[in-house]
Amino acid sequence: MPTEIIKHRQHPFAIVKNTYAIIFIIFIYIFNSLIQGRTNLSRDLVGFLLILAVAVVIGLIWSIIKYFNYYWVVTNLNINLYSGILNKKITHIPFANIQSTKKTQDLLMQILGLYGLEIQTSGQGGEKDRVVINVISKKDLDSIQNRINGSEVSVSSPTEIPIYSSDFKSLMTYAIGNIKPIELIVGSFVMFGLIVQISHLISKSFLNDHSALVTSLLTALAIVATIISYLWNTLNQYFGFQLWVKADKVKTVSGLISRSEINVSTSRMQTIFTEQPLFAMWFKLIRLKADLASSSSNEDKQDSPGTITLIPVMKEGHDSLSEIKKAIFNLETPTTKIVRHVTNATLRRINYLFWTQIPLLVVFNIVLQIILKHLATTVLSIILNLIWLVLIILYAWFGTKYNSFQLDSKNSVLYVEQGSGLTKRNFIIPTKYIQSLSQRQSFFMRMRRLGTLIVYVRTGDNSRKLKLRYTKSSDIETLVLKLQKIL
Amino acid sequence: MLNLTGTQLPESVKKLWLIRRMFWTIPAIIGLIVFLIFKQNQIVLYVTGVITFLVVVTLVAQLLLIPYHYKFFRYSITDTAVVIQKGFFFRKEDNIPLSRVQNVDLEQGPIMRPLNLENIVIVTSADSFTIDGLTSSTADGLRDTILEFAGKNAHAN
Numbered sequence: 153m154p155t156e157i158i159k160h161r162q163h164p165f166a167i168v169k170n171t172y173a174i175i176f177i178i179f180i181y182i183f184n185s186l187i188q189g190r191t192n193l194s195r196d197l198v199g200f201l202l203i204l205a206v207a208v209v210i211g212l213i214w215s216i217i218k219y220f221n222y223y224w225v226v227t228n229l230n231i232n233l234y235s236g237i238l239n240k241k242i243t244h245i246p247f248a249n250i251q252s253t254k255k256t257q258d259l260l261m262q263i264l265g266l267y268g269l270e271i272q273t274s275g276q277g278g279e280k281d282r283v284v285i286n287v288i289s290k291k292d293l294d295s296i297q298n299r300i301n302g303s304e305v306s307v308s309s310p311t312e313i314p315i316y317s318s319d320f321k322s323l324m325t326y327a328i329g330n331i332k333p334i335e336l337i338v339g340s341f342v343m344f345g346l347i348v349q350i351s352h353l354i355s356k357s358f359l360n361d362h363s364a365l366v367t368s369l370l371t372a373l374a375i376v377a378t379i380i381s382y383l384w385n386t387l388n389q390y391f392g393f394q395l396w397v398k399a400d401k402v403k404t405v406s407g408l409i410s411r412s413e414i415n416v417s418t419s420r421m422q423t424i425f426t427e428q429p430l431f432a433m434w435f436k437l438i439r440l441k442a443d444l445a446s447s448s449s450n451e452d453k454q455d456s457p458g459t460i461t462l463i464p465v466m467k468e469g470h471d472s473l474s475e476i477k478k479a480i481f482n483l484e485t486p487t488t489k490i491v492r493h494v495t496n497a498t499l500r501r502i503n504y505l506f507w508t509q510i511p512l513l514v515v516f517n518i519v520l521q522i523i524l525k526h527l528a529t530t531v532l533s534i535i536l537n538l539i540w541l542v543l544i545i546l547y548a549w550f551g552t553k554y555n556s557f558q559l560d561s562k563n564s565v566l567y568v569e570q571g572s573g574l575t576k577r578n579f580i581i582p583t584k585y586i587q588s589l590s591q592r593q594s595f596f597m598r599m600r601r602l603g604t605l606i607v608y609v610r611t612g613d614n615s616r617k618l619k620l621r622y623t624k625s626s627d628i629e630t631l632v633l634k635l636q637k638i639l
Numbered sequence: 640m641l642n643l644t645g646t647q648l649p650e651s652v653k654k655l656w657l658i659r660r661m662f663w664t665i666p667a668i669i670g671l672i673v674f675l676i677f678k679q680n681q682i683v684l685y686v687t688g689v690i691t692f693l694v695v696v697t698l699v700a701q702l703l704l705i706p707y708h709y710k711f712f713r714y715s716i717t718d719t720a721v722v723i724q725k726g727f728f729f730r731k732e733d734n735i736p737l738s739r740v741q742n743v744d745l746e747q748g749p750i751m752r753p754l755n756l757e758n759i760v761i762v763t764s765a766d767s768f769t770i771d772g773l774t775s776s777t778a779d780g781l782r783d784t785i786l787e788f789a790g791k792n793a794h795a796n
Binding site: 445586587588589590591592593594595598608609610611614615616632635636637639 | 717719720727728729730731732733734735736738739763764765766768
């Protein structure tokens with residue numbers, strides 16, 4: 153007798169989940185009208201709400217059709233996902249090939265006891281290797297999780313003590329240090345516009361007040377609001393972070409309003425690296441990340457899709473770090489200090505200034521003249537240029553200060569230290585995961601017996617290219633010869 | 640460092656590069672037509688003039704660079720890796736360990752077919768590397784050699 157095939161569907165809440173945004177717009181519009189003192193709904197507002205209501209209805213109908221055409225079947229070895237309305241698609245995922253899983257919950261889903269599930273597999277990479285079930289009930293989630301636990305990715309029961317938990321103070325300190333100056337400038341501009349609009353809604357005469365005091369206060373307010381919004385993002389993402397490592401499995405849990413849980417097998421990790429912005433260096437704080445062989449929906453937009461955050465913040469030299477390194481790559485802390493091959497910083501600085509930063513300065517000045525035509529006085533222009541120049545010098549100094557590499561005595565791990573922007577990164581790359589090597593040498597570099605080595609490591613569906621610039625040719629040759637023998 | 644060793648591409652690859660690079664004449668011709676039609680309009684005239692000039696300069700540079708690119712392109716297979724070398728003023732050397740080769744693809748476009756040339760693309764799980772314009776027989780032989788070596792290396796690891 154053939155076994156009965158059970159089709160599992162998402163929780164019906166999935167139908168309304170996608171209409172959040174539209175409902176939010178309606179709410180904002182009504183709120184806006186009320187602030188402006190329109191207690192009765194005007195004809196314009198009714199028309200607008202009608203259009204939105206039609207959009208909501210169409211969205212709901214589409215979601216219902218999509219809901220009934222999206223289901224999965226769990227077999228002993230696979231989870232088979234059926235999707236598509238006009239173009240039908242079946243995705244077969246063997247449990248043994250699952251690289252990592254990620255469970256998410258926003259506030260409403262926490263109240264309703266529902267989850268979002270993302271499964272990443274090892275394959276060609278990209279979207280093809282990722283399956284997302286937007287809303288899944290606890291029962292269905294447990295059923296899938298149990299099957300996965302039986303195969304690859306499973307870590308601990310919640311009662312086990314995590315090997316690392318982040319504290320609030322460190323998290324906030326690191327978050328402040330992680331704000332990029334350019335992001336702060338752009339963010340503050342947007343926030344300034346928002347604040348002016350809101351102020352205008354409260355007091356119509358506000359926009360007519362162009363006094364220097366009011367503008368300065370608003371600018372300060374915009375900068376503070378931008379910093380708060382960054383801090384909030386970090387807090388919402390990493391609050392209450394906990395990490396478990398057991399055998400070759402890693403599990404992380406974090407989040408304030410949106411909770412997320414990541415389960416990943418260490419055998420899928422290609423590289424691990426620490427990140428340390430300049431500000432965080434003073435407080436000796438680091439962030440630990442890992443490159444996976446599959447894509448994942450990373451919330452840190454600065455990273456490629458294959459990179460995940462293992463630890464959002466921890467003290468430099470924390471005991472847990474060596475424990476994690478050992479668990480992931482079976483690495484013992486070196487007993488002797490690693491002698492690093494340092495690259496030529498002066499040449500890198502010149503190159504960096506001429507090819508990257510000076511053109512940016514020119515563009516900055518053009519933008520300043522075009523966009524801020526009415527604002528930009530000569531004094532303001534000089535001040536902004538000076539700030540920019542200081543930043544450039546700081547970037548050039550920092551970006552080139554940290555640039556070195558070292559192969560360990562067993563030729564099994566390549567350590568690379570890199571400074572980029574105002575962030576220092578220390579990579580740990582098991583040589584077995586190095587995919588290929590490239591060397592570059594310009595005429596200018598040849599005269600000085602220097603070269604650039606590029607190490608390719610897989611990250612998601614792409615590659616991480618680690619460039620060791622302006623390195624002694626002899627050091628590159630030695631490294632390449634050693635690696636050629638072992639790769 | 641980065642001294643040229645290895646096998647050179649066949650002479651016929653120069654023809655392939657010449658034909659490919661001649662495609663740059665298409666935007667130049669379009670630019671010239673627009674230039675003639677709108678010669679009354681100062682802005683269009685200025686913009687088209689600049690673009691056409693840049694295209695023509697690029698075309699001439701690309702054509703003049705063919706002997707240079709040919710002279711300084713080498714490929715070789717060692718016991719452990721495929722090595723591709725390019726350039727003289729800006730030298731580049733790619734080392735692709737045979738044990739990391741995932742698959743080897745052969746490609747042949749419409750221009751390559753009459754010239755009996757093929758591209759060989761060596762794919763690792765992080766990136767892909769192309770040897771441009773090998774004769775079909777050489778490309779077949781090279782593919783088989785890489786796959787054979789890659790198989791041995793993979794087993795050895």
